Amino acid sequence: MLSATIAAHPAAAAAITLRQRHSLRPRQPLRVPIGAAAPRRRMETARPSVVKAVASQGVPAVPPKLSFPILVNSCTGKMGKAVAEAAVSAGLQLVPVSFSATEVPDGKLKICDREIRIHDPSESEKILPSIMEEYPDLIVVDYTVPDAVNANAELYCKLGLPVVMGTTGGNRQLLHKTVQDANIYAVISPQMGKQVVAFLAAMEIMAGQFPDAFSGYKLEVMESHQATKLDVSGTAKAVISCFQKLGVSFDMDEVKLVRDPEEQVNVVGVPEEHLEGHAFHMYHLTSPDGTVSFEFQHNVCGRSIYAEGTVDAAMFLYTKIQSGAGKKLYDMIDVLREGNMR
Numbered sequence: 001m002l003s004a005t006i007a008a009h010p011a012a013a014a015a016i017t018l019r020q021r022h023s024l025r026p027r028q029p030l031r032v033p034i035g036a037a038a039p040r041r042r043m044e045t046a047r048p049s050v051v052k053a054v055a056s057q058g059v060p061a062v063p064p065k066l067s068f069p070i071l072v073n074s075c076t077g078k079m080g081k082a083v084a085e086a087a088v089s090a091g092l093q094l095v096p097v098s099f100s101a102t103e104v105p106d107g108k109l110k111i112c113d114r115e116i117r118i119h120d121p122s123e124s125e126k127i128l129p130s131i132m133e134e135y136p137d138l139i140v141v142d143y144t145v146p147d148a149v150n151a152n153a154e155l156y157c158k159l160g161l162p163v164v165m166g167t168t169g170g171n172r173q174l175l176h177k178t179v180q181d182a183n184i185y186a187v188i189s190p191q192m193g194k195q196v197v198a199f200l201a202a203m204e205i206m207a208g209q210f211p212d213a214f215s216g217y218k219l220e221v222m223e224s225h226q227a228t229k230l231d232v233s234g235t236a237k238a239v240i241s242c243f244q245k246l247g248v249s250f251d252m253d254e255v256k257l258v259r260d261p262e263e264q265v266n267v268v269g270v271p272e273e274h275l276e277g278h279a280f281h282m283y284h285l286t287s288p289d290g291t292v293s294f295e296f297q298h299n300v301c302g303r304s305i306y307a308e309g310t311v312d313a314a315m316f317l318y319t320k321i322q323s324g325a326g327k328k329l330y331d332m333i334d335v336l337r338e339g340n341m342r
């Protein structure tokens with residue numbers, strides 16, 4: 001579930017600002033939160049020639065279903081498990097191997113009736129080459145931990161393994177350089193939820209077209225996530241960098257991190273059933289003289305928005321690999337621009 005509110009009118013914003021001053025509870029979203037996604041059709045691709053040939057016979061073209069092998073690293077994580085399930089339901093071949101720093105009974109994990117063999121990360125360099133031989137079109141999806149981002153990226157690059165990197169944190173500049181220098185196909189994004197990416201893209205466009213438009217404005221940022229999330233949201237960092245391009249001075253350590261479940265329910269307004277998996281973000285801007293304020297929120301419950309976006313990113317990357325695209329390093333805005341959303 002995703003809800004977003006944007007208030008720009010001074011009076012409305014002033015009212016919100018007052019309300020917000022006393023609590024972080026987001027206002028009722030301006031629109032009913034996006035409900036559970038409708039059952040998804042698998043994204044289909046079609047070679048234009050096939051489609052044209054079939055259509056010319058007057059028979060509606062049914063493009064071939066897209067299916068390829070995907071290894072989720074790590075299936076033992078909350079996000080990895082959600083992606084593995086979304087991949088299976090989208091018809092992708094889930095490779096029955098994963099790596100994890102978390103011990104699992106008998107070294108096996110059941111996902112969608114499939115038995116996934118779990119190995120220690122130290123074995124990945126030894127095991128992955130044989131997996132790549134068995135699954136030549138393999139794409140790996142990485143949802144591990146910030147401390148593993150750069151080492152994992154280096155390994156995938158060393159093996160020439162295409163990757164969808166969803167894990168946040170680590171040294172992002174080094175991550176992009178490693179992947180760029182290795183010339184492997186990759187989608188890298190701290191945010192895989194398509195609608196949040198669309199908001200981020202709008203922010204990037206605004207920042208690109210109107211640099212310093214908000215210079216002198218004061219920015220307050222609050223982000224609330226499950227208590228197990230240790231790092232500052234990568235999405236929040238990306239949005240903040242847009243505000244910085246718009247002329248706002250803000251230090252990343254000024255972000256108000258809310259990880260206390262009681263505050264999340266009573267102040268932020270997180271539904272109790274989503275305490276273990278949510279992302280509520282609020283960005284509040286106030287003019288130097290205090291007469292104008294803006295507020296942006298994006299509030300996500302659960303992980304399906306990210307899991308579905310990750311599957312779209314993997315399908316996007318697969319089509320780029322198959323077509324031998326010259327550009328190899330992508331982000332989620334590239335995936336959205338391609339438009340082939342399920």
Ligand SMILES: NC(=O)c1ccc[n+]([C@@H]2O[C@H](COP(=O)([O-])OP(=O)(O)OC[C@H]3O[C@@H](n4cnc5c(N)ncnc54)[C@H](O)[C@@H]3O)[C@@H](O)[C@H]2O)c1
Binds near residue numbers: 079080100121
């Ligand atoms: N891009 C997005 O849209 C998006 C969405 C959700 C989460 N995330 C990010 O994904 C990451 C994981 O989030 P989560 O909620 O699944 O965390 P989690 O702690 O539930 O899962 C992380 C898993 O990685 C495993 N792990 C640790 N080190 C590893 C290594 N070296 N190799 C393989 N596995 C290893 C752990 O055992 C754990 O099972 C975080 O960085 C989070 O910010 C990104």
Ligand SMILES: O=C(O)C1=N[C@H](C(=O)O)CCC1
Binds near residue numbers: 233
């Ligand atoms: O649950 C998480 O962890 C999330 N991480 C990403 C971030 O750090 O912005 C995306 C939102 C959820």
